[in-house]
Amino acid sequence: MERNLMKGNEALAEAAIRAGCKCFFGYPITPQTEISAYLAKRFKQAGGVFLQAESEIAAINMVLGAASTGVRAMTSSSSPGISLKSEGISYIAGSDLPCVIINVQRGGPGLGGIQPSQADYWQATRALGHGDFHLLVYAPCSVQEMVDTVTKAFDMADKFRMPAMILADGLLGQMMEPVSFPEPKTDFPEKPWAANGHGNKREHNIINSLFLQPDVLEKSVKDRFERYEEIKANHAEAELYMTEDADIVLTAYGATARVAKSAVNMAREQGIKAGLIRPITLWPFPVKQINEGSKNAKSILCVEMSMGQMIDDVKLAINCSKPVEFFGRTGGVIPTPAEVLEEIKKYTNGGAK
Amino acid sequence: MAKITVNFEKCKGCALCTTACPKKIVEIQKEKRNRKGYFTAFCTDEGSCIGCAMCAMMCPDCAIIVEK
Amino acid sequence: MAVVFEKPKSLADVTLHYCPGCTHGIIHRLVCEVIDEMGIEGDTIGVCPVGCSVMAYDYFTCDMIEAAHGRAPAVATGVKRTNPDKYVFTYQGDGDLAAIGTAETVHAATRGENIVVIFVNNTTYGMTGGQMAPTTLPGQVTQTTPYGRDPKLMGYPVRVCEMLATLSGTALAQRVAVNSVPHIREAKKAIRKAFENQRDKKGFSIVEVLSTCPTNWGMSPVDALKRLEDEMIPYYPLGVFKDTNAFPEKEGE
Numbered sequence: 001m002e003r004n005l006m007k008g009n010e011a012l013a014e015a016a017i018r019a020g021c022k023c024f025f026g027y028p029i030t031p032q033t034e035i036s037a038y039l040a041k042r043f044k045q046a047g048g049v050f051l052q053a054e055s056e057i058a059a060i061n062m063v064l065g066a067a068s069t070g071v072r073a074m075t076s077s078s079s080p081g082i083s084l085k086s087e088g089i090s091y092i093a094g095s096d097l098p099c100v101i102i103n104v105q106r107g108g109p110g111l112g113g114i115q116p117s118q119a120d121y122w123q124a125t126r127a128l129g130h131g132d133f134h135l136l137v138y139a140p141c142s143v144q145e146m147v148d149t150v151t152k153a154f155d156m157a158d159k160f161r162m163p164a165m166i167l168a169d170g171l172l173g174q175m176m177e178p179v180s181f182p183e184p185k186t187d188f189p190e191k192p193w194a195a196n197g198h199g200n201k202r203e204h205n206i207i208n209s210l211f212l213q214p215d216v217l218e219k220s221v222k223d224r225f226e227r228y229e230e231i232k233a234n235h236a237e238a239e240l241y242m243t244e245d246a247d248i249v250l251t252a253y254g255a256t257a258r259v260a261k262s263a264v265n266m267a268r269e270q271g272i273k274a275g276l277i278r279p280i281t282l283w284p285f286p287v288k289q290i291n292e293g294s295k296n297a298k299s300i301l302c303v304e305m306s307m308g309q310m311i312d313d314v315k316l317a318i319n320c321s322k323p324v325e326f327f328g329r330t331g332g333v334i335p336t337p338a339e340v341l342e343e344i345k346k347y348t349n350g351g352a353k
Numbered sequence: 354m355a356k357i358t359v360n361f362e363k364c365k366g367c368a369l370c371t372t373a374c375p376k377k378i379v380e381i382q383k384e385k386r387n388r389k390g391y392f393t394a395f396c397t398d399e400g401s402c403i404g405c406a407m408c409a410m411m412c413p414d415c416a417i418i419v420e421k
Numbered sequence: 422m423a424v425v426f427e428k429p430k431s432l433a434d435v436t437l438h439y440c441p442g443c444t445h446g447i448i449h450r451l452v453c454e455v456i457d458e459m460g461i462e463g464d465t466i467g468v469c470p471v472g473c474s475v476m477a478y479d480y481f482t483c484d485m486i487e488a489a490h491g492r493a494p495a496v497a498t499g500v501k502r503t504n505p506d507k508y509v510f511t512y513q514g515d516g517d518l519a520a521i522g523t524a525e526t527v528h529a530a531t532r533g534e535n536i537v538v539i540f541v542n543n544t545t546y547g548m549t550g551g552q553m554a555p556t557t558l559p560g561q562v563t564q565t566t567p568y569g570r571d572p573k574l575m576g577y578p579v580r581v582c583e584m585l586a587t588l589s590g591t592a593l594a595q596r597v598a599v600n601s602v603p604h605i606r607e608a609k610k611a612i613r614k615a616f617e618n619q620r621d622k623k624g625f626s627i628v629e630v631l632s633t634c635p636t637n638w639g640m641s642p643v644d645a646l647k648r649l650e651d652e653m654i655p656y657y658p659l660g661v662f663k664d665t666n667a668f669p670e671k672e673g674e
Contacts, residue, residue, distance in 0.1 A: 022503060023502060023503050049503055053495065054525070054528035057495070058495040058498075058524065059495075061489065061499065062495050062496070062502070063499060064492075064495075065468070065486065065498060066499035067499075068496070068500065069466070069500055069504050071504075087489055195466055195486050197463055197504070198462075199463040204481075204483055205485075206485045206486075206487070207487065208478055208486075210476070
């Protein structure tokens with residue numbers, strides 16, 4: 001298969017076209033703007049709609065409109081912009097609409113910085129808007145995996161009629177790696193619920209998240225949570241790396257997992273039995289894989305580009321049955337493998353038997 | 354020959370129709386309330402209705418059918 | 422005898438939830454009459470707002486989408502851009518369109534989005550119980566202007582049609598009213614023109630409809646019609662503020 005050297009953001013954009021995405025609505029923000037720029041150029045040839053919206057708020061509502069008609073729709077932004085989108089994302093979830101949202105995270109809070117960060121974990125997995133709902137959250141760790149995730153995210157979003165987020169970061173968005181792309185997708189699921197004009201052939205479809213009767217609203221939320229249970233049972237993903245005999249298991253996702261993997265390799269060279277669990281889905285969180293990968297470990301070290309957000313989920317996953325330590329850098333600082341190795345040594349007695 | 358038929362349950366007795374009738378023959382009756390509790394519109398003089406449909410055009414609830 | 426006037430087909434056969442005398446029902450009917458006359462129900466997608474007409478999706482029998490407060494023009498943009506051959510309209514109140522959704526409204530207009538916006542101006546927030554709207558008249562008493570709207574403190578009302586008429590993407594900006602049969606006839610013509618503009622790909626069309634809110638104005642429905650005539654129309658003059666093709670051949674594609 002042909003491989004191209006490509007920037008992460010542009011690869012995401014090209015992958016969206018291959019996945020059958022027919023429209024993109026966005027607003028410029030560093031470090032994800034290449035997605036918009038790429039699609040502005042490519043959709044003209046590939047056949048699709050690119051529109052630069054007046055705001056993130058408008059962009060996500062344009063996605064809502066397009067998704068309502070059954071079209072595969074996408075938007076992307078970076079942390080502060082995702083906050084602006086949160087209202088629309090809640091409506092999309094409440095209206096049972098599929099779409100893909102990319103967050104190329106930068107440091108926060110507030111205007112923060114423009115360097116890579118993972119400080120939106122809580123936002124993505126806990127509180128992307130008001131109300132009881134979840135998004136599918138994918139955390140790829142390479143440009144190739146980002147490409148592969150886009151099609152999966154669209155397919156899962158369609159299957160479960162819910163928004164899916166690809167939680168990347170400035171490092172993954174800006175780095176270049178060789179990638180190959182899948183063939184353009186041609187088979188798409190039917191969407192009999194879509195509001196695309198009934199053509200006098202069916203009852204009118206209504207896309208809506210308003211239910212004034214409490215029992216009706218409760219039922220709609222509970223139905224959604226039943227779907228969530230199926231997703232949690234069958235679609236949580238993680239990569240386990242050298243965990244079988246590990247005394248210490250690192251947990252890290254996205255770009256940080258690459259750093260953690262290097263640290264694990266360095267530790268192994270020094271005789272320290274370290275391993276890595278890399279959650280690929282952050283929601284659903286890979287609880288089973290965390291337990292499986294850490295079953296022989298004495299402790300877990302959670303490494304993040306934040307002050308410690310995923311660590312809560314790791315502790316919950318193992319029910320606090322062993323120590324879960326934390327190492328993180330934030331504000332756009334990327335941890336180095338050497339730093340992580342030092343942390344590993346702290347909790348493994350320096351590898352001494 | 355023309356006549357109006359007021360949908361008893363849809364009418365909310367707002368009386369906008371009464372302002373529109375050029376013949377001044379649409380009024381709100383004060384005898385019987387519908388299920389929502391409203392007194393409803395009626396034609397006081399069926400023989401005089403010209404079927405202009407102005408009452409129906411003014412009705413916010415599509416409660417009036419006009420025949421001619 | 423033959424039926425000469427009845428409910429349009431594309432208006433659902435249900436009792437509307439609006440208060441007695443609220444002219445939302447008239448405006449709904451006019452939109453549906455136009456949809457029926459143009460034979461486009463099967464090709465039309467409506468977007469409702471947050472406000473009194475939030476449940477309009479139950480009344481229009483075309484496909485419907487419920488938008489977040491103020492976001493209807495953005496939602497409609499998403500629909501229309503991906504379904505350019507369908508008819509798309511929004512139905513929005515004054516708080517929705519001219520306060521929280523000002524950005525979405527202005528930018529949909531300036532982009533010349535080929536949609537129809539039905540803008541219902543009744544100078545108040547009806548659904549939440551009668552607070553000051555961006556269109557509340559100077560001196561008007563509302564729940565949040567208990568001493569009357571003082572422009573020095575609360576600013577001036579927004580004249581939406583006049584504002585949008587300045588934008589190149591706007592094809593039609595017309596203000597009408599529904600307080601009398603002649604005005605209702607005029608309103609219907611304007612709505613028809615707006616939908617025809619969309620068919621002819623002329624750009625953004627907005628029809629502002631002066632409407633009543635007897636409940637929150639604290640007056641009878643009949644008195645409310647009079648207030649519309651005596652107080653609203655002088656501040657919000659009826660008429661066509663812009664009527665053009667925003668994308669004439671020589672400048673367009």
